[in-house]
Each structure stands twice: as C-alpha cells, then as structure tokens.
Amino acid sequence: MAAADLTTHPGHLARRLQQAHYLLWNTMVSEETTSPQFAVLNALVAEPGLDQRTVGERVGLDRSTIAEVISRLSRRGLLDKVRDPEDGRRFLLRLTEEGARTHRRLTVRTARMNQVFLAPLTAEERTVFFDLIRRVADAAEGLRDPGDPLPAPR
Amino acid sequence: MAAADLTTHPGHLARRLQQAHYLLWNTMVSEETTSPQFAVLNALVAEPGLDQRTVGERVGLDRSTIAEVISRLSRRGLLDKVRDPEDGRRFLLRLTEEGARTHRRLTVRTARMNQVFLAPLTAEERTVFFDLIRRVADAAEGLRDPGDPLPAPR
DNA sequence: CGGAAATACTCAGTGCCCTGACTAAACGGG
DNA sequence: CCCGTTTAGTCAGGGCACTGAGTATTTCCG
Numbered sequence: 001m002a003a004a005d006l007t008t009h010p011g012h013l014a015r016r017l018q019q020a021h022y023l024l025w026n027t028m029v030s031e032e033t034t035s036p037q038f039a040v041l042n043a044l045v046a047e048p049g050l051d052q053r054t055v056g057e058r059v060g061l062d063r064s065t066i067a068e069v070i071s072r073l074s075r076r077g078l079l080d081k082v083r084d085p086e087d088g089r090r091f092l093l094r095l096t097e098e099g100a101r102t103h104r105r106l107t108v109r110t111a112r113m114n115q116v117f118l119a120p121l122t123a124e125e126r127t128v129f130f131d132l133i134r135r136v137a138d139a140a141e142g143l144r145d146p147g148d149p150l151p152a153p154r
Numbered sequence: 155m156a157a158a159d160l161t162t163h164p165g166h167l168a169r170r171l172q173q174a175h176y177l178l179w180n181t182m183v184s185e186e187t188t189s190p191q192f193a194v195l196n197a198l199v200a201e202p203g204l205d206q207r208t209v210g211e212r213v214g215l216d217r218s219t220i221a222e223v224i225s226r227l228s229r230r231g232l233l234d235k236v237r238d239p240e241d242g243r244r245f246l247l248r249l250t251e252e253g254a255r256t257h258r259r260l261t262v263r264t265a266r267m268n269q270v271f272l273a274p275l276t277a278e279e280r281t282v283f284f285d286l287i288r289r290v291a292d293a294a295e296g297l298r299d300p301g302d303p304l305p306a307p308r
Numbered sequence: 309c310g311g312a313a314a315t316a317c318t319c320a321g322t323g324c325c326c327t328g329a330c331t332a333a334a335c336g337g338g
Numbered sequence: 339c340c341c342g343t344t345t346a347g348t349c350a351g352g353g354c355a356c357t358g359a360g361t362a363t364t365t366c367c368g
C-alpha cells in the first residue's frame with residue numbers, strides 16, 4: 001500500500017518538463033537539430049576552437065555523450081574537427097559557415113519557442129523559475145567528486 | 155556572433171536538472187531500478203491490474219517507451235503481464251511480491267534522496283518550485299493534439 | 309632521460325525517449 | 339454479418355545519457 005504522489009517528486013517533474021520541452025522543440029524549432037546539438041553550436045559560437053572535453057563541460061555532457069553529438073554535427077558538416085598540433089590528444093572544434101548559419105537560424109526560433117513554453121508564467125515567476133532550478137541543479141552537481149559526501153565510500 | 159545565454163533557456167535547465175537527479179538517484183536510491191521504473195511500480199501499487207497504455211499515461215511515457223520499461227521489469231520478475239480475457243489486445247499488469255517489496259524499499263530511499271536534492275530550497279520555495287514546473291509542463295502537454303494550435307497543419 | 313600518472317578520446321553495453329509503420333483484436337454501422 | 343475504423347501492442351530506427359574499460363599522448367618526477 002501507500003503509493004507515492006509523484007507530483008511532489010522533483011525527479012519526475014524534471015522528466016516531464018524535459019519531455020514537454022522536447023516536444024515543443026521538435027514542432028517549433030527543428031526536427032533535424034536537437035536542443036543539445038544547438039547547445040554545442042552555441043558554445044562554439046561563444047568560444048571557437050574549444051576541444052571536445054571543454055565543450056562537454058560548457059553544455060553539461062559527459063565525454064561519451066559529447067563525442068556522439070559532435071560526430072553527428074560533424075557528419076552533417078556543421079563543424080570541423082582537427083587534431084591540436086600542440087597536443088595530439090585533443091581535437092579542436094570550429095563551426096563551418098553552414099554551422100554558423102544553422103546557429104543563427106535556430107537562435108531566433110528558440111527564442112520564439114521559449115516564449116510559448118514560458119507563457120504560463122509571469123515575468124517575475126520566470127525569474128524565480130530559473131533561479132530555483134539553477135540552484136537545485138548546481139547543488140546536486142557540486143555533490144559529485146569532492147571526497148564522496150555520501151555514505152558509500154565507493 | 156551573439157551566442158545565447160543558456161542559463162535562461164528552460165529546456166537546457168530542464169536537462170541539467172534531470173541529469174543531476176539521475177546522478178543522485180543512482181548513488182542514493184538504486185543502481186538497478188531507475189526512476190521511470192519506480193514510477194511504473196508506483197502506478198501499479200496505486201491501481202493494480204492496469205493495462206500497459208494506461209500505465210504509460212499515468213507516468214507520462216509513450217507506448218514504445220512504456221513497453222521497454224515493462225519488459226525490463228517483467229524480465230526481473232517484478233511484475234506479471236497477462237492477456238486480458240475480456241479484451242485480447244490488452245495486457246493486464248500486476249506487481250509480484252518481489253515487485254511490491256522493491257517498491258516499499260525504494261519509497262523510503264526516494265524520500266531521503268528528495269530531501270537531499272531539495273536541500274538548497276526552503277519549504278516555501280519547494281512549493282513554488284513544484285507549482286511552476288507543473289504549470290509549464292502541463293501547459294506544454296496541453297499544446298499537443300487539440301486541432302494543432304501551431305502553424306503547421308500537420 | 310625514463311617510467312608512472314594524468315589526460316583526451318574511443319568503444320561496448322544499458323537504459324530512456326520519441327516517431328512512424330505494422331499486426332492483431334474489438335467495435336460499430338449498414 | 340461484414341467491412342471499415344479505432345485501439346493495444348510490437349518493431350525498426352534515431353538520438354540522448356551514463357558507466358567502465360581500453361588506447362594514445364602528454365606531463366611530471368625521480
């Protein structure tokens with residue numbers, strides 16, 4: 001007995017929120033380029049020539065996932081991937097003209113989508129919304145490496 | 155030029171929030187049973203004998219995804235799946251003793267994890283947090299079928 | 309200088325998540 | 339009663355996300 005009320009479970013809400021966003025992105029922004037892919041393009045507009053790992057860090061993706069995303073973008077010719085001559089382990093990433101064009105196009109569509117997505121909230125509520133989510137996510141992320149603050153000593 | 159600030163993009167925040175939760179779940183709740191799997195167990199505790207589609211509806215998963223999740227739970231012997239004698243299309247789902255036990259065990263761990271996850275927020279902030287996310291997610295979900303409120307006529 | 313440790317990336321494996329196309333069962337009106 | 343429509347579930351295919359193991363390169367230290 002005693003089933004839990006999932007509407008008070010942040011994990012469940014986070015999943016539902018992301019699904020809702022995924023859906024809206026698909027219909028209002030792009031069917032080819034996903035939201036994580038856009039985040040990568042965006043990071044490279046801000047800082048061209050980043051290596052794979054750092055891009056992953058910027059957008060919040062682990063080494064495996066970022067490798068897949070980049071391989072797809074590269075396959076579609078949206079970015080170039082070249083060995084760093086100074087450090088043979090790294091790949092340096094840079095948008096192609098086509099990649100930059102895609103980023104520009106999606107930027108305006110994304111802004112439109114965000115308006116629709118956030119329509120149920122007032123301006124003040126949006127600020128609070130961002131702040132609360134950011135605080136929870138940041139805190140949980142900080143709970144990672146540093147000496148394993150949780151019971152299990154690994 | 156003009157890279158966007160992703161910290162004001164709800165989709166990006168939602169993804170980061172979910173990742174943070176995934177991580178915490180893994181370390182504090184279970185490595186075998188995932189959060190969506192727990193949601194399914196929970197739905198069946200509340201309403202035993204539901205069919206697959208309805209469970210999916212309750213926890214917010216489409217028919218394909220719910221089929222995979224259920225197949226995994228069934229493989230591990232946490233639930234039984236039998237043809238509805240009254241309607242040969244449906245499968246009726248019911249937790250096994252082991253499934254019910256798993257649900258009980260995870261329920262207490264989940265509560266502990268939620269405390270940690272929400273620790274950065276005060277009690278009032280948590281209420282707001284739930285409310286805002288729910289409103290955004292519900293609104294976006296409502297934006298689905300009904301006559302396609304968006305440009306594209308399908 | 310040479311070997312151990314750290315670092316960037318790859319690869320295999322698992323699970324979630326969606327769409328679109330398909331099969332089988334049930335339903336409903338002529 | 340039969341045929342068309344709806345409905346439950348399956349299957350193939352693409353993408354995101356993580357872990358753990360493995361490779362190559364660089365770095366650091368004795």
